[in-house]
Amino acid sequence: MSLEMQHDCPECGSEQTFWRSASTNLHLGEKTKWRCSECDFGLVRIDGDIDSASA
Template sequence: MAQELEHECPECGVKTFYRAASTSLHLGEKIKWHCPDCDYGFVQIGEIDSSAA
């Protein structure tokens, strides 16, 4: 399981996000990612993430 993810932060630009939590669901693994420099975070389930919403 990856503990880091390169992703676009709307506040800081492209950053290395860190896994804050994860759990298994019937849809796949739910992972919460957080930017280390601000309070921005998003949830990813499989290939779908809440940052695209």
Template sequence: MSLELEHECPECGETRTFWKVASMEVHLGTKMKWDCPECDYGFVQIDGNVDSSAV
């Protein structure tokens, strides 16, 4: 699994390279926390299916 992810940052208003800052196994799958190095916006993904940035 990569330590970087290209993703739209709502705070910066453009696509940024997010860094994985945490990862752990939960009952739904692998939970990963990603942070934007430019503005510190962060979001969580669970197994790539659940994405808190979509809220």
């Protein structure tokens, strides 16, 4: 998996580069934590399907 991804940041209001800050395996799949490189906003994705930024 990549160490960076492009994603819409709700704090910055535009698409930003997010850096993977942590990951672990759960019964639901791989949980990854991402941080915005501009404002340090954090989001969590589980197996690429569940995204805390859209919650």
